[in-house]
Amino acid sequence: MPSADVIIPDELVRLVSRHVPDPGMPTGADWLDRLPALASAVLQEWDLELDGPPRHGYSALVLPVRSPRGRAVAKIVWPHTEGRDEHRALQLWNGRSAVRLLAADPARWAMLLERLDADRTLEQEAAGSALGELTATEDLGVLITALDRSAPPWADTLSDHLRELRTDLDVALAPASNAVAFPRRMLEEARALASDLLTDNGLDARLTHTDLHHGNVLWRPDPGEWVAIDASVLAAEPGWAFQPVLLNTWPALERATNLRQAVRRRLETLADVTGVDLDRARALAHLRLVRDALWELEAAEVDRMQVTRLVTVAKALAGR
Template sequence: MSRALRQEDLPPALLQDLDGRPADRTTGPQTRAPRVDGTSWLDQLPRRVAEALERWDLSRDDTQPLRSGYTALVVPVRRPRGDRGALKVAWPHTESDTEHLALRAWKGRGAVELLAADPPSATLLLERLDPDRDLMTGPVVATTEVLGTLLRRLDRPAPPWAPPLSAVLARIGDRLDRLHHDPAAGRSFPRRLTQQARSLTRDLLAGSTGDTGDHPLDRRMVHTDLHQMNVLWRPDPGEWVAIDPKVLAGDPHWALAPALWNRWDDVLAAADARSHLRLRLGLLCDAAGLDEDRATAMTIVRLVAEAARSIEEGGADRETWVARAVTIVKAVQPG
């Protein structure tokens, strides 16, 4: 019998990410897990794991290490008949509210298979993938094509529970306006790129019928955090699948930016960063069947929005986001 999880067993990275983090105050129609601050959640985590093991008659697989992301602990487990699984216990926040709904919609086609879910505790039982095999290594051409192919495979009509991209873009427009009108913040980022992103945001939002649900931006189900670390290998039958979905009712072109801002060491090592990034964007569009001009517009908006967020929040990642945004936005410019 596996021993109980102890506080000292928790991965250091998870402790660093969540200790002291305030509770997520954002709620929506899918909110079922009570909000709690990061420190309290970490204190409760051993008990939450024990409750999930009992709920689904699981045992810890102590031959494999615990894993973690920024907001969740993943515990390798064995199911009652001995088959392998992965127990994911998430810190309750907006994106964790809908993860089980997205995985149910995909039914294991292009995404990790959901075996069971307990939304009030933000706990999922998932199939076990190969946690050591992602797209952070390997040829850039091949791994980028995998991402584009997965984006096409995951495409579905937007479900009614998914937050709309048009609402996200409206908030981005407000943030870009604040950046544009704040002289101090404006000095942190090239003004012409902010102006370009504001104009593109207005263009993308044009054509609304007044009902967000009818906006052409909101018609497809999109994994908006599909990047090289969020794809793992499924040994049987042998294929790449997506994990950790953050879903919007949106436009697939919005999903390409994370595949550009990840594997950044490859960008820095490239003889020509612009050519490298444009190659990635072109490969993604070809594999996903997307229009490169529209992908360019949405990538520019998303990158400038991330830089604006970091500048506004004054986070430790501010310089990183500004540098990456400027590099990518300049790289994908036409001509």
């Protein structure tokens, strides 16, 4: 199949172009240049036929296809550390509460996945009413619990992640740092929390989907259930998965009479459903919020609105 048949969505080009590459991995521009030919090669070698317009995630091209195994999607990911083990996690979950993996080509960062209902997300289900919002948060808590496994040896660890974060925080707290607009007290609190957590020997015990939020949950029509997609995993603990849920469906938070209470209600619901200690959940969420804000400030094009949201949610969790 000629590469001209594979259309790369403009929005994917915009998103990937602003990503900061991990060491030893291609820039967004380099990967995008190779993507049409890469997608054509995957389609040809897996005997796939395009079956609809292309879709995309934050860092991946998603092509609806017909395959020898029926209707499916081919997913080709921009190489980055967080997405490296997606196929391994999907193999481990084996379709239980997660999208089913049909084939993988790790060298090309390509996967063949079951076709879910891409037009029915938990994000859409949550829109419109307070009841929908609460139910969606509970559904996410149920999925976090269902995906919980003992951490495999191949997974990166939260301990290593926190050591790197502590170093980044030291840089941000330095007098010459360009992160002067970031609340210093928040940085200091995050550093103290990271140091405290690193004394816990059980920090890396479980496999955690670190990007599980309303938009990364799709409907599986048969038998009729919500399942997780976009498996970005870490050897951590279930509470590390809460932060994306606190940020997603931002308009619902903005409409809330009291944003602070709305954020805390989400956290409390997740902690209750999963059995995670609330103070522990709050500490882990605070660390991730600060980390993501620092990452955003390093982007080629800083999304100031996203930084504001991250800081706003972190402030909502502060205190009692």
